Amino acid sequence: VSVKRAEIRAPAVRRRRGELRVALLGFGHVGRAFARGLLGPYREALASRKLRLRVVGVATRVHGAAVDARGLDLTQCLARVEAGGCLASLHRGAPLPSALAFVRSVPADVLVELTSLDPLRGEPATTHLRAALSRGLHVVTANKGPVAFAWSELKRLARRHRCELLHEGAVMDGTPVFNLVSRCLPGCRILGFRGTLNSTSSHVLTRMEEGASLEAAVREAQAAGIAEADPRADLSGWDSAVKGCTLANVLMGATVRPREVRRRGIVRIQPETVRSAIERGRRIRLVVRGSRLGRRIRVRVAPEEIPLGDPLSTRGSDAALILQTDLMGEIGVYERGGNVEQAAYAIFSDLATLASLGAITGRGWPRSREAT
């Protein structure tokens, strides 16, 4: 009910040509880096493609929410949230009792979903996406959860409502993975993949190679902002399993869910094991693999010994993914670092895609056979 009212009360705002009205759900590290991008680094790129992004809503978990159809002042939003304050006084319209009310009422073209994920259920992101697509909003998300847990349902929903559901940031931040396959490997079938995709594990194993204990390495990674306060989803391989399902579902047409993944993490890895591998010219990394077994697609996660020189023998928090294709053999992509700016760029990239799809009414990409 409050939904309709919010829309009605919003002042009449003319949409300009080449403008995309954006709602940000989640304003943590990535959301704020994206906002800072809009205020600075993205400006030239947007101007050169005559694209205007107007942020009409920002909703946070603990700093309130604000909606303004005329566009929010991002400098103010950033200042308030970073000072621990509240966005409520920037809000124009009916009260927003919940994140879902925000999704259902914000006068946007696209919902950018950036809430933190319950890794075991893929929520609340999946619920938010369902609500957004159902009311005809395009969706951009850096959350791998919805794609891993509810891909076929959300894809159907998007198709029914003629919306785009973009998620380049779900794996390896803004490094082209899904776009690489759908735009740059025409005709290729993805036969399998292998990757080191969990930056916490890679960072911890790198430090253990240098002599640290698992516990000390985790504490360091937490202090450096690489590992979460609760690192269990990373070290247990769950995060890698979710990413593996995302890749298998989108790139290989699978319907695998994280619980079906055979998974072994790095929690019980001993420092001696890590160092003995290094002495033999090898490196232990947490590897996620996707492969076809007849008509079934299997995803596995386990620590593996990687020969130095193999593209998966990454250092620090670098990530690498190798794709096995039918027509082009093995190719890989690599991301150095993996910072919030690189995660924020995934959002920018998906919004640029949306803008260009709008211009060509969604047709014309040289899509690969199994891409979305």
Add this chain to the structure above:
Amino acid sequence: VSVKRAEIRAPAVRRRRGELRVALLGFGHVGRAFARGLLGPYREALASRKLRLRVVGVATRVHGAAVDARGLDLTQCLARVEAGGCLASLHRGAPLPSALAFVRSVPADVLVELTSLDPLRGEPATTHLRAALSRGLHVVTANKGPVAFAWSELKRLARRHRCELLHEGAVMDGTPVFNLVSRCLPGCRILGFRGTLNSTSSHVLTRMEEGASLEAAVREAQAAGIAEADPRADLSGWDSAVKGCTLANVLMGATVRPREVRRRGIVRIQPETVRSAIERGRRIRLVVRGSRLGRRIRVRVAPEEIPLGDPLSTRGSDAALILQTDLMGEIGVYERGGNVEQAAYAIFSDLATLASLGAITGRGWPRSREAT
């Protein structure tokens, strides 16, 4: 004169919708691998995009040439050339006294340029491309020469005649490099790059790490079909310099030519140097770098010590390229192997691009700011 006649004498052939008429200039390893692809692996991919590629001409250096507007029988072409025979009896039309006459008369939509290159001058490929573009043919080439030596001229020519000039295979075969930047990194400026792009050098250095001498390693690489009979362009860094210019010109908007590249090859590298690096956990690789110095763009080639775990510490004939971007930090692409099928896929990929550009009349790619 013979040009016009060849076109007039060809039997009237109706062009079908979704069909691209292809002329192959050069029918060596890559051209024949592409032909074998059309007879097998590419079929499903072409059918799924309702695209028909009709090869209407094949010209070789020593096995003659054949043009048939109704389409050539590729099985026959392959059999004849591989048996050391001649294509002439398959030819329908006026005599073709030269490769240039072929380019000027073949009744095609696109010229696929695959002749072997004089690496010092970028010829005859550049002349062929000029002739093709001037008569309104699209061009697909796996030759890096024209892009390194005559990029701005050819680009202008293509624009004037409303033709596409595609060259994904010029660097790292069919691995997305140019398409990656233009389609998957919207808004990104390429600040610099570094890569190990010469498979002969990488292969030779890998074997030297294992104890072989430079000479023995080169002979092995020649026997394995990786190195050319004359490996000087590879070992001297010239091939890397040409690739570096190609990357700098297309991705960074430079106008650098191979002679302007500061270049050191691996000819004088001692086995002890290679092995002592390995003992210190490092690997010597021939690296090409592009960087901005104020408004100038510089390309350099030199052997460098790469720490193991760095994406450039590739093994065997694998290739890797790291791009430094403004908005997305450092990302990389990697190619395993580098065989003729991967080179042939570049041609397939460019032809798929042409087909899709035709469908959307050339607009709508989310191009990067400095891509072509």
